[in-house]
Amino acid sequence: MSVQYIYDSAGKKTGVIIPIDLWETLRDKRLADEPVGISDPGKYRGIYRDLKVDLKTEIRKLRDEWTRI
Numbered sequence: 001m002s003v004q005y006i007y008d009s010a011g012k013k014t015g016v017i018i019p020i021d022l023w024e025t026l027r028d029k030r031l032a033d034e035p036v037g038i039s040d041p042g043k044y045r046g047i048y049r050d051l052k053v054d055l056k057t058e059i060r061k062l063r064d065e066w067t068r069i
Helices: 020-029 055-065
Strands: 004-007 013-017
Touching: none
Parallel strands: none
Antiparallel strands: 004 013
16 A cells, blocks of 8 residues: 545545655654754744745735645
8 A cells, every 4th residue: 555645626636645654664763852943043033035936925825825724
């Protein structure tokens, strides 16, 4: 059995079915004590400073990607 994707009527991926053996392998590789996310967010401070973009507009575009129910 392989990974299976679930699509809505518009053809957009909405979910995934993962075989249990793959799930358990992935789960076992990540220890419960491992931090999740960025360990030092301070090193990313100011990375957008030199870009010529409107960050508020870009944030709104990203927000529109989310489907809210």
